[in-house]
Amino acid sequence: MTHWMIFWRDLVDQMPLITQGLLNTVLLASTVSVTGLLLGCLVLYLSVSRRAFVRYVTKSYISFFIGMPLIVLLFLMYYGAPQFGLNLTPFSVAVLGFTLNVAAYNAAYLTTAYNGLDPVEFDAARAQGFSEWQVFRLITLPQVLRTSIPALTNQMISNLKDSSVVFLIQYTEFFARVQELASSNFQFFKAYMFAAIVYLVMVSVLVLASRVVQRRLGLSLV
Amino acid sequence: MTPLLSIRDLTKQFDGTPVLEGVSFELAPGEFKVIMGPSGCGKSTLLRCINRLIEPTSGVIEFNGQDTMQATTDVSMLRQQIGFVFQQFALFRHLTVLENVSLALHKLRGFSRSDAKSRALRELAKFGMTGFADKFPAELSGGQKQRVAIARALVMDPQVLLMDEPTSALDPVKSREVAQLLRGLSQEGVTIICVTHDLSLAESLSQAITFIHNGRIHAVGPVSALAQRTEDPVIRHFFGTGSD
Numbered sequence: 001m002t003h004w005m006i007f008w009r010d011l012v013d014q015m016p017l018i019t020q021g022l023l024n025t026v027l028l029a030s031t032v033s034v035t036g037l038l039l040g041c042l043v044l045y046l047s048v049s050r051r052a053f054v055r056y057v058t059k060s061y062i063s064f065f066i067g068m069p070l071i072v073l074l075f076l077m078y079y080g081a082p083q084f085g086l087n088l089t090p091f092s093v094a095v096l097g098f099t100l101n102v103a104a105y106n107a108a109y110l111t112t113a114y115n116g117l118d119p120v121e122f123d124a125a126r127a128q129g130f131s132e133w134q135v136f137r138l139i140t141l142p143q144v145l146r147t148s149i150p151a152l153t154n155q156m157i158s159n160l161k162d163s164s165v166v167f168l169i170q171y172t173e174f175f176a177r178v179q180e181l182a183s184s185n186f187q188f189f190k191a192y193m194f195a196a197i198v199y200l201v202m203v204s205v206l207v208l209a210s211r212v213v214q215r216r217l218g219l220s221l222v
Numbered sequence: 223m224t225p226l227l228s229i230r231d232l233t234k235q236f237d238g239t240p241v242l243e244g245v246s247f248e249l250a251p252g253e254f255k256v257i258m259g260p261s262g263c264g265k266s267t268l269l270r271c272i273n274r275l276i277e278p279t280s281g282v283i284e285f286n287g288q289d290t291m292q293a294t295t296d297v298s299m300l301r302q303q304i305g306f307v308f309q310q311f312a313l314f315r316h317l318t319v320l321e322n323v324s325l326a327l328h329k330l331r332g333f334s335r336s337d338a339k340s341r342a343l344r345e346l347a348k349f350g351m352t353g354f355a356d357k358f359p360a361e362l363s364g365g366q367k368q369r370v371a372i373a374r375a376l377v378m379d380p381q382v383l384l385m386d387e388p389t390s391a392l393d394p395v396k397s398r399e400v401a402q403l404l405r406g407l408s409q410e411g412v413t414i415i416c417v418t419h420d421l422s423l424a425e426s427l428s429q430a431i432t433f434i435h436n437g438r439i440h441a442v443g444p445v446s447a448l449a450q451r452t453e454d455p456v457i458r459h460f461f462g463t464g465s466d
Contacts, residue, residue, distance in 0.1 A: 128306075139316075
């Protein structure tokens with residue numbers, strides 16, 4: 001009982017820092033979810049280009065960043081780049097590294113959805129006079145995004161969970177604050193269970209939101 | 223009368239394999255041209271060359287006296303004047319019927335969203351599809367999809383309507399309905415090129431057909447007259463007439 005009291009007292013004491021860490025986590029996860037999706041869409045657009053070279057470059061990008069562990073990429077940029085005079089803040093490195101990594105995964109999901117579309121719809125749009133960019137924006141993208149909602153949701157969940165690694169590049173997010181809490185009173189199990197429950201709640205909110213979106217868009221894909 | 227469309231010596235090769243060879247014909251305003259031929263003879267490629275969905279290898283395509291193959295040709299504007307109805311209808315499945323028909327008016331012609339929808343509804347009304355405006359393509363029958371596809375092409379007021387196998391995905395009853403609809407459009411003065419390998423459709427639509435074989439115009443004439451040419455093995459094989 002005493003241990004619980006110590007843990008709760010420290011938790012309340014450090015709640016402002018933990019809340020700030022939580023906000024940093026949400027800020028990072030939401031930022032890279034948006035930037036990763038935008039870059040993923042751009043990579044998809046380029047990967048279906050009529051130019052073979054552009055397709056080759058974008059497919060290489062996807063393979064390279066899916067193949068590279070995120071932590072290695074973050075360490076390269078945060079600890080390696082300063083040796084060449086490039087000093088970035090932890091948040092910048094986190095956003096940049098995550099975006100490059102997440103965009104590659106998103107592009108792969110979107111490409112899978114794209115392969116399921118009927119190409120004659122693209123021809124029909126071109127035949128009406130739409131430009132290639134309009135065909136992509138009005139016909140291709142809305143359909144691949146809707147089809148990819150489950151995969152994109154999974155990626156957002158991964159972004160949220162994986163954001164805990166950025167404390168290794170000095171970005172004080174939620175998990176870093178929980179570690180500080182644990183090391184202040186040595187109640188490791190309680191502190192990490194607390195972290196697990198908070199992550200679970202945030203993931204559940206994401207999953208519920210995704211289900212609502214899917215339900216609202218479901219009719220058009222019948 | 224100046225032809226609306228003039229095609230001279232059109233050829234198309236895919237990886238060196240000829241698909242169209244020296245195709246030439248003219249199309250007058252208001253004319254209903256039916257092009258027939260066996261599968262793979264180049265009919266669909268010909269239609270796609272006309273609105274530059276496919277770039278011809280050589281030849282001249284003039285639309286309203288203008289060479290469409292010039293680098294300065296505004297391809298988007300050209301395509302807006304040439305309606306195209308695809309074999310499998312090719313409706314945008316994420317959009318409702320009304321959105322399918324109004325999209326190009328809004329995005330390409332600059333109509334406001336509400337004006338585009340009003341005009342699209344008027345076009346749908348001509349085809350008895352107003353009640354389906356809020357449906358998605360997956361909720362329509364083949365015949366209904368075909369009507370929407372035609373409405374989508376005609377709402378742009380094209381000068382010519384290209385139709386690729388308009389009945390191939392329909393049952394006989396719906397095919398007859400579409401044939402009747404096309405005859406109605408022709409009587410209203412719509413210029414049409416219809417590609418088909420449906421003999422009864424061809425016979426019901428036009429007095430003379432253009433028969434393509436191996437990428438070349440093989441014969442031109444009424445279906446009944448062509449069917450009599452039993453000495454021609456190509457015709458005999460396609461029409462199933464005489465001894466083979």
